[in-house]
Amino acid sequence: MLLRRRREEVGLTLEEVARHLECHKATISRLELGRSGLRARDLRQLLELYGVTDEERVESYVEMSRQGRKSGWWERHASGLRPAYTDFIALEAEAVGMRSYQPLLIPGLLQTPAYARCIIAAHPAVVSEEELERRVEVRLGRQALLAGGGSLTFRAVIGEAALRSGVGGESVMRAQVEHLLEVADRPNVDVQVLPLGVGEHPGGSGPFVIFTFPLPEESHVVCEEGLLTSVYLDSVDEVRAYASAFDALCAAALSPRVSCDMLAELVLGLK
Structure with missing residues (x-):
């Protein structure tokens, strides 16, 4: 104080x-x-x-x-990360719940090492092999939040286009979809697929994440993710608007069970 x-x-x-x-x-x-x-x-x-x-x-x-203080595990990498990204990781580490909408990519918390390396290597801000490996290490380190049915509840709506992309080739995508099936079976993770043919929906503005904290509603935060920067929103009205949009996306997407059936079919098609 x-x-x-x-x-x-x-x-x-x-x-x-x-x-x-x-x-x-x-x-x-x-x-x-x-x-x-x-x-x-x-x-x-x-x-x-x-x-x-x-x-x-x-x-x-x-x-x-x-x-x-209690140091964050990511701080040893802080000098090589954008402040907006370290903010994101800190929010993620403190949150009790996250709702993620990703129309074109697999959410970072659900990525395999090979998929993450391909996505990060394609980013225009990554200019060296050393930086690439550091960012991959950070991304994989974040995933400990979901291990062993951890305290973080994670709900993801993923666009079908993300599942049918050619990131890394067939072997990388097959392993990635298999990993999605595995993590979707965890009690603290829900994965829903938004089909390509769903029509109009409230996710047209791009990817976003809603962070929920064990505090009053005023403490919740929305992150709109961009290529080189991110926008953070935390007014009650803004958070409620995004929460409503996420609920609508969940309603338009396949149920978690049907989504897993679709993922299983995709794995078979990639073999």
Whole structure:
């Protein structure tokens, strides 16, 4: 709460502070509530913004943060990741539920290593083999959230086009579809396929993810995923609109059981 008090004393809003750190305002809110770890570098930036310049006071804040924080596993990669992506991973790690709509790709939490490597290698921001391997490692590390019927509930609506793409060739896609069948059998995962011929639906704006937290509705966040950046939305009306759109997508998609039947047929067709 000390950080919130300092922010309010200098008259700054969450949005203004988030712009300064190039992150989402929900991240700043969780930092103030002690629900997210804060790197010393970012804390020093915040304190400078809040007018705290005395080095002894700064060090006392840093020490309190060091004692109270729980480091995220992804932080060793943070220097090579976009701030928006580290925000996404932090949100994912804290969420109790995620609803993902992906019309053209398999969601990151459900990707095989081979599929993930192909998708990441095609990204224009990946410029070296070292960076490719780091990003693949991060993506696979995120998947621990779903292992062993973990605490995260994940619901995915995947466009049929994603399943029929030629990513990596037939062997990669066969292994990927088989993996979808495996994870769809977990109690905390639901997979639904949105058929190509479904007609008009509310997912035309592109992929999005809804993060749900064990807090009031005001804390939930929507991420609209883009090629080089992402947009985060967290007003109650925005989250409700996307939740309604996701419900409509689920209604238009095949049921989880029928979706699994379709995935099984696709596996046979790829052999």
